[in-house]
Amino acid sequence: MLSGVPMLAIPISAAAQDIAAPQASAIEAAPAENQEITVTGTRISGFTAPTPVTTLGAADLEAKAVSTVADLLDDVPQLRINQNIGRSSEPIGASNADLRGLGTQRTLVLIDGRRVAFTDPAGTIDTNIIPVALISNVEIVTGGASAAYGSDAVAGVVNFMLNKNLKGLKLDVSYGQTIYDDFHRPSVSAAYGTSLMDSRLHLTVAGDYLRNSGQTSQAERPWGDDQTALLTNPAYTPTNGQPRLIISDNARFTQMTAGGVITRTNLNPNASGTALAQRLGFAPGTGVQFDSNGNPVPFTYGTNIGGTFMTGGDGAQVTDGGNIMPEIERFTGYGGLRFDISDNVTFFTDFLYSRVDTLSDLTPNPDNGGLTIRADNAFLAASMRNAMTAAGITSFSLGRMNYDDGDSLFESRTQARRLTFGLEGKFGTGWTWSLSGQISRNDYEQLSHNNRINNRWTLGLDSVINPATGQPICRALLTNPSPTAAQDPFGDIRNCVPINPFGAGSVSDQALAYYRGTSFTRSRQKQDVFAANLSGSPFSTWAGDVKLAVGAEYRREATSLRADADSAARRWRSVNSQPFSGEFDVKEAYAEIVVPLARNVPFAENLDVNGAFRYTDYELSGGVETWKVGANYAPAADVRFRATLSRDIRAPNNWELFSRGNQVINAIIDPRTNTSRQTVQITSGNPELRPEKADTFTAGVVFQPSFLPGFRASVDYYRIKIKGAIATVAPQSIVDFCEQGRTEFCSGVIRDPVTQIITQVNVIPFNADSLKTSGVDVELQYRFPLLGGDLNLRALANHVSELSTTSNGVTNDYVGLAGISPPPQGIPEWRVNLDANYAIDKFKLGATYRYIDGGKFDTRFNTTVLDIADNTVKGRGYVDLSASYELTSAIELYGRAENLFNVRPPITPNGITQPTIANSQFFDRRGTFLVIGGRLRL
Structure with missing residues (x-):
């Protein structure tokens, strides 16, 4: 949590989406001395909105020694920062703001009250593009946000306010690293502002640079x-009392080695690894693998033998190499100008440029027992061929972990360009107006190095001896030496190079050049926004001024994605981005009003009501209304009650509507056999999607007793229900539902017509039935003088009562889901933060204790059958310390230790080939992290 200075916070409520995340209530606290913080939560100034808001100031950034926005927000209970540590086809290293865990696409991100364009084609925003050097404060608004702030704010709003009036120079230099010395983070940020022409012209420039040097693997940690890995239990039956799944150490691949291994089961039992091992004279129960010379040798099986993993044995393993975080290099530059044309009119413009480069590696291209090897293969050892001939076997299946290919490297670059311009002014008595335009052009690129063209791999593996030369040749080239363009559109046959799969390092450089390469995805996200706003007080009531804000906005969103020709033809093993383009415009008009009803009367210290209405016209789906109504009631100066009721919306983005297929490869457990296999999963867009609608209710009380100065408390209840939410059913659930007799899901499960193995699962988004969440946010804070200094104590807690989705008549509850986290991801039932911050003279000291509740590995487990022996996940507590010292009035030195006692995360592996062992993003995986730095102010 934030330390060193008090944080101004007001409890938060959320709008809805797939799922809600833990939310902590916050309270209104006085800002630290000389720290100016403006809390709005509304388009109307000078008014305390009934909508809960949390605000973080610049001092909070300094106290936490942040170098990215994610560093600032990942401890805020209202938010979950989702950082992709390295999964194919996803933006590597991106940190997306996710209010209450409702989904990143339902959190509206603003800079100075203006939208931020999507930074990737999937419609999310990487917060790394925000210039940390210039952030003055961050507003986090939930509950009734769409009517006031605009469409798409279903979960709420995160508004980054930049310091446009900076005078002088700010410089911050820091260095951080883990105690394992495997992750290093140098960081520099600077900002400068000056006024000219008798202060009519103000110029501001800023820049940030950061590098997370080096990837950090799980094997670098004692727990990793x-x-x-997560194994399927081969002994499981629904009635024998054994668990369906097992979490096991020393997990090895059942049918993958560096040199290749014959699969244990086969359509022809005589062609299985165990049957051929007996033909070769190996010990009973062993299989057949190939040594470095390509000769067959015994393969020893372990226990708990499943389709992908087993415990022990001779199989390969790549679990250790799973990443905790990727390599990131980030640069952000900003320039702004404000010019007072007159006393009442100001022209403004600014330009933001950001570039984020990331790199992550994944497992080499694996083949989990799916390679067909014929008896006349050119590279097959004579002893193996003889054994096959004696058994009358014409082919067998081979599995191989292809280390020859090298690690799969995923490199991405995000570039954001954002120009804003406009006029703002004032007239009459307190009326203000603004006209603004904003043009954003954001580019995203991902390169997948060492990818594999599957057709070339298959053709090269099917080799024979050329009778004319006595040398290996591809069978396809021997039988069709001059293929036509129609037969061979990509030149796969004409250029075919025989591949030797037997033995580690057996694949030649010529073969690698033939089938291995780099695929790419390049997209541009365009956003143009033009807006007009007017606010003021048209008249007064007996209790004070009625305040009004009205405005209109036009926005155009466009996304275009390009990919290489092989991707477009789905020829690569992974990713295979499909080109598409889509665009739409949105027209909006809103009005917000505050009406005071009572002030300083016997029954009410204060009573006011707040309402907002917005009409949004989507080009593709028509008009939608959003609204909010709320009230503040203070019967006495010490107590204030508040409540809001709102309708919020989000329309599908271009990706959800028009994308032609996003491919990932993850484990799917086949219920028919209880075996796990790595399976292609393709998610495509759905042009029939409609806007989703959320109903949000919040109610709370703020208590600030006059008899105990410095003490404040708040309690807020929230309840959210979203109807027609844009959602997808998890691929595993699609398979399970199909096998349970729900035939509407079976079209998405593709099986091999001969082997009946699941080869692909197709997923499309749809408007789900409902999503619900409810909970309570609590905060206690007490600030008082102590020993010549100032001590601030705070306790913040969030309890989630319900977090459920209902789709096709099936309801799932995700409160306490802390393990494999299928979409949507679950959240802890409890989160508690305890802060103690002490400031005296030139010193500031801070201590934080953060508790994150455990729960279940999967909340859907152990309901009707025994899915896993122990479905519980224990919670974790973390201690952070911070300190700073003002060396001079211009120079400050600081340090921070996060996760001081190096608390390990719970072991909750997911089911991919290279499992993320600690899969929940709520728990720290980095370990103790130390930061030292200095600040200069001139």
């Missing part, structure tokens, strides 16, 4: 070097 046990080769832990």
